[in-house]
Amino acid sequence: MPEEGMEDNKEGEERPKWNNKAEYLLTCIGFAVGLGNVWRFPYLCQIYGGGAFLIPYLIALVFQGLPLLYLELAIGQRLRMGSIGVWNSISPYLGGVGVASMLVSFCVSLFYNTIVAWVLWYLFNSFQEPLPWSQCPLNHNNTGYVEECVESTPVNYFWYRQTLNITPNMETSGSLQWWLVVSLATAWSIVYICFVRGIKTIGKAVYVTATFPYLVLTIFLVRALTLPGAYEGLIYLFTPDWEILKNPQVWLDAATQIFFSLSVAFGGLISFSSYNSQKNNCEKDAVLVGVINSATSIYASIPIFAILGFKAHTNYVTCLNGNILALTNEFDISDMNITVENYEQWFDSLNGTHPSRVSDLKLKTCDLQTFLDQSASGTGLAFIVFTEAVISMPGSQVWAVLFFIMLFSLGLSSMFGNLEGILTPLHDLKLVPKWMPNELFTAIICLLLFLMALIFCLGSGNYWLEIFNSYVGSVPFLIIAFFEIIAVAYIYGIGRFSDDLEFMTGHRPNIFWKVCWLVISPLMLFVVLVAYVAVQAQTPPTYAAWNPDYVNFPNTEVLPYPDWVFAICVLLSSVPVISIPLVAIYRLICCMSGRHSKDSLHNNPNPYANEDYVVELLL
Amino acid sequence: MRCLRMLVRILVLLYLAGAPALAQTLCQPNASNGYRVRISIKTALGNQAYEWNENEMFLFRATMAFAMRRYYKTETYNVDNIIVCNQTRRVSFWFVVISPENPTMLIPKADVEKAVSMSRHRINNAFLLTDRTLEFLGIYPTLAEPVNPDTPPWLIVFGVVIGAVFAGIIALLVSSLLQKRRKEKGMMEDGQDEEDRQMKGVENGINLDGIYNRGFTDDDRFTKL
Numbered sequence: 001m002p003e004e005g006m007e008d009n010k011e012g013e014e015r016p017k018w019n020n021k022a023e024y025l026l027t028c029i030g031f032a033v034g035l036g037n038v039w040r041f042p043y044l045c046q047i048y049g050g051g052a053f054l055i056p057y058l059i060a061l062v063f064q065g066l067p068l069l070y071l072e073l074a075i076g077q078r079l080r081m082g083s084i085g086v087w088n089s090i091s092p093y094l095g096g097v098g099v100a101s102m103l104v105s106f107c108v109s110l111f112y113n114t115i116v117a118w119v120l121w122y123l124f125n126s127f128q129e130p131l132p133w134s135q136c137p138l139n140h141n142n143t144g145y146v147e148e149c150v151e152s153t154p155v156n157y158f159w160y161r162q163t164l165n166i167t168p169n170m171e172t173s174g175s176l177q178w179w180l181v182v183s184l185a186t187a188w189s190i191v192y193i194c195f196v197r198g199i200k201t202i203g204k205a206v207y208v209t210a211t212f213p214y215l216v217l218t219i220f221l222v223r224a225l226t227l228p229g230a231y232e233g234l235i236y237l238f239t240p241d242w243e244i245l246k247n248p249q250v251w252l253d254a255a256t257q258i259f260f261s262l263s264v265a266f267g268g269l270i271s272f273s274s275y276n277s278q279k280n281n282c283e284k285d286a287v288l289v290g291v292i293n294s295a296t297s298i299y300a301s302i303p304i305f306a307i308l309g310f311k312a313h314t315n316y317v318t319c320l321n322g323n324i325l326a327l328t329n330e331f332d333i334s335d336m337n338i339t340v341e342n343y344e345q346w347f348d349s350l351n352g353t354h355p356s357r358v359s360d361l362k363l364k365t366c367d368l369q370t371f372l373d374q375s376a377s378g379t380g381l382a383f384i385v386f387t388e389a390v391i392s393m394p395g396s397q398v399w400a401v402l403f404f405i406m407l408f409s410l411g412l413s414s415m416f417g418n419l420e421g422i423l424t425p426l427h428d429l430k431l432v433p434k435w436m437p438n439e440l441f442t443a444i445i446c447l448l449l450f451l452m453a454l455i456f457c458l459g460s461g462n463y464w465l466e467i468f469n470s471y472v473g474s475v476p477f478l479i480i481a482f483f484e485i486i487a488v489a490y491i492y493g494i495g496r497f498s499d500d501l502e503f504m505t506g507h508r509p510n511i512f513w514k515v516c517w518l519v520i521s522p523l524m525l526f527v528v529l530v531a532y533v534a535v536q537a538q539t540p541p542t543y544a545a546w547n548p549d550y551v552n553f554p555n556t557e558v559l560p561y562p563d564w565v566f567a568i569c570v571l572l573s574s575v576p577v578i579s580i581p582l583v584a585i586y587r588l589i590c591c592m593s594g595r596h597s598k599d600s601l602h603n604n605p606n607p608y609a610n611e612d613y614v615v616e617l618l619l
Numbered sequence: 620m621r622c623l624r625m626l627v628r629i630l631v632l633l634y635l636a637g638a639p640a641l642a643q644t645l646c647q648p649n650a651s652n653g654y655r656v657r658i659s660i661k662t663a664l665g666n667q668a669y670e671w672n673e674n675e676m677f678l679f680r681a682t683m684a685f686a687m688r689r690y691y692k693t694e695t696y697n698v699d700n701i702i703v704c705n706q707t708r709r710v711s712f713w714f715v716v717i718s719p720e721n722p723t724m725l726i727p728k729a730d731v732e733k734a735v736s737m738s739r740h741r742i743n744n745a746f747l748l749t750d751r752t753l754e755f756l757g758i759y760p761t762l763a764e765p766v767n768p769d770t771p772p773w774l775i776v777f778g779v780v781i782g783a784v785f786a787g788i789i790a791l792l793v794s795s796l797l798q799k800r801r802k803e804k805g806m807m808e809d810g811q812d813e814e815d816r817q818m819k820g821v822e823n824g825i826n827l828d829g830i831y832n833r834g835f836t837d838d839d840r841f842t843k844l
Contacts, residue, residue: 124773124780182777189784196791329657332707336661437799439792 015080016199018275023203025285027272028073030210030413032263032293035115035382038213038410042237042301043377044257048250049241054298056245056254061294064524065258067516068481070286071488072264076273077282078500082424083267086274087484090492092591096583097483098425101267103576104476105421108266109449111468112418113191114456115379116411117184119404121163122383124183126400133158134391152554155388160546163383167459168547169559174459181457188450191415195423195442199275202416209413216406217300220399224306227393229316233309236372237301252535255528260473262293265480268417271424281505283513304381311389312371319366323347326361379462382407419445463543467565471572475536478529479577485525489517541566645725646704646715652725653715654735655756660710663752671710675746676703680714682745683735687716687726690734695719732758 018024045053079086084098125132136149136157144150149157160166167174194205224230244250263269273282317340324338327350338346351358376385382403390399423445426432432441456465488497494514502508544556561569646653656679661668669675680701687696700719706712716726735742735758743753750760 120780121773124776127776128772186777186781186784189781189788193784193788193791196788197795201791328709332709332711334708335659335710437795439795 016275017277018199019203021280023199023206024272024276025288026206026210027199027202027413027416028269028285028289029292030206031268031272031417032261032289033210033213033296033410034261034263034414035407035410036257036261037293037297038300038304038407039379039381040377041257041261041297042304043375043381044253045301046237046305046375048247048253049244050236050238051240052242052244053250053254056251057258058294060251060255060258060524061290063516063520064255064528065262065264065294066287066290067513067521068259068264068485069262069269069290070283070513071485071517072269073273073282073286073289074497074501074504075488076270077276077278077280077504080274080278082271082274082426082428083421084425085428086270087487090487092587093584094483094487094491094580095587096580097480097487098267099579099583100476100480100576101265101270102422102425103579104472104480105266105268105418106449107468107472107572107576109415109418109422110453111456111465111472112411113187113415113449114184114453114461114465116408116415117180117187118163118379118383119407119411120186121179121183122387123401123404123408126397126404129397131387131391131396131400132162133387134396148548151548153388155384155391156554158387159383164462165459166462166546168549168557169545170460170463170543170565171562172460176454176457177459177461180461181454184450184453184457188446188453190412191419192443192446194412194416195419195446196439198438198442199272202420206413206416209409209416212409213406214296214299216402217303219402220303220307223393223399224303224310227306227310229310229313230306231309232313232368232372233305233307234302236309237305248531249535252528252531255524256474256478256532258294259481259528260477261297262290263414263417265477265484266417267421267425271420272417274424278504283501283505283509304386307389308375308385309372311385311392312368312374314389314392315371316366316368319364319371323363323366326363327358330357330361463545466543467569468572471569472576475529475533475573476576478525478532479580482522482525482529483580485517485522489522494518541569645717645723646702646713648705648713650713650715650725652728652731653713654728654731654758655711655713657709657711657754657756658746658748659752659754660746660748663748676706676712678745679703682738682742683714683716686734686738686742687731689738690730736761 018027075086075090079089081089082098083101084095087098088095133155136145136154138144139146146157148161152160163180165174165177194201273285276282320340320343324340324343327333327346328335328338331350331354333346347358347363374385386403387400390396390403393399423442426441426445427438432438455461458464488494494517497517498508498514541561542558543561545559547553547557550557648655658671660671677698680698680703683701684696684698687700688694696719700717701714702717703712703714716731718724718726732755735755739750739760743749746753
């Protein structure tokens, strides 16, 4: 035992601890509250009948989100290890769950920080007058504007051409865009500086990154409510359409949204709670984090939709003004006699007297509802729709800077959890050489991730990012979470788990939690998983490509994935979770040859998890 | 003799009377050498819009004469050389420019266009209008040259941010190194004295006297009486 002890304290340090409870809570909240709260939830609210969407959303939160959250925080706090160590302790056969968590965190870190890099790029470009996405650049001989920009919009052009320099399809890879590489390097450097001393520096960083988004959202809320058209946008968002609840797709999307929003199954939450003292009420923490996450989603959708309503209103007025100008010029009516208010009367009278001339003008139909229906989510919302709205607001630079700093804080605090889900298991697995200081190890991991993420800086990078987002950031998590809950509820045993919880929080979990862990959550997860895979299998694998030579440009061209790309998609979904059966089989083989019992004693000096008995029972 | 002088006087009178009429026929909508002007004062100035009247028209003709003078670098052009017709309440009208030497000759369209383009800024400012609100139909405004700074502004912001981040990283790494060296020095200095080490061990926050025995952390749970 003494040798083992020396090994544990190779640097003479015990496990790092949080400075205070606030840092721990802010880190967890920052990890859970991410970009999806701002740009996915409002979109879902909009397409699924506004206020009515809150019902499936809250049901999913209570019966699926909170139990999973409580479970992860509890086992991390109890077993005081990262995801791999924790699952090894609970059952060596399920050690693969931890490995899968780590692999998935690795893949997510790759593309998530690329999105943060894009946010940084836009942030750097917001310090200009005028904003670069507000006008088209001139072409080579200064005779006119660039054609691609004129055919689409300046905002689209800035995103697709000047930021991504996107290729027309996935087969053309294009070259590395140096400005994106530079932004990516900045993003990884900032992540590294926050990770340099582990949770000591993270704990300081989250005071800013976790709270700043709320400040910005409040400022935007106040500003947005004073803009014209905000009221229409909010009504549009929150008007409930109860019929939509009959559509099963709504329930599926609500369940997946709450699941991905809470960032469970990454392993990051387990790592964060492992740095707590064991006598911490993790039940309260879990409920707090879950409720705050959902409340943030709802709170964020209010200014977002007020601003989208403002944008729709602006587009509507611009459309009408175009028509008014055409009518005024054609019929030589006095300037400003036709206004937005009396447009209808003028149009009717002119159409009655000179119908042929009016129809020759080819006036556009301007309908506010059509403009409101133009919804977007994800990067489209932030980099196209919102940037367009910001141009029309007075003082655009300020609003653009505030918005992108908010997105940056949201993304950075989520990156903390992603990276923690990689680093802590590696530390606990004792894969770090003795001579290497932690700072160097973190630097190597960050450098490795940066180099691998360079594929997203190619011309076709955005297409690859969408693939990673859809295939890595979805099904593997559902599978991992399902195994997590089965492992704790049935293999570890709900009785033993309740004892642990009583030790940590002071009281046994009530009937609600037990029923959820045993029946409701696994069932919901299983149904969601099967339904999600079924829906994915039915939708043909296609992607939307930005091709200036396309016939219907500026509409995106819908192309099917090439076969080799589709093979990669399948690999991305399956390789992380393949470790679950692989490790189980490996342990079984080792166990048959009798080497296994020694390993577990050596790796896990935790006197409370005595899995020797588990092994013998199974034998 | 007297008859001849009368004839000349009548011809001169007729000419003087007919010249404006002749000039008027030169200015027509869709004239080959004329341009249409469209003015939107209320759009440009809103509440401070002035009314378009004969004086404003006079100013326009004077400004156009100025533009022609500037282009040809002569001082022969006058207000009379700019003929205006077909004014609507839009406000829009047609104008043509006649040569000061020969009142029947119109200045070609291309020259008028170049003259207008050259002095466009001055013409706009005379009326407090812009390229969009004072339109010469057929003469496209030269696109404003975008300001192209030598260093793109985003590169400057990036430089500031990355400089601060690297400075922070180096500062943190150096301070970690210094802390470790101080700890090692502390350990070496009292390496000889066992008792000292026990006391100092707790001080530095490093448990030098044994292994952190997790098995005993939770004792109070079992010793509650």
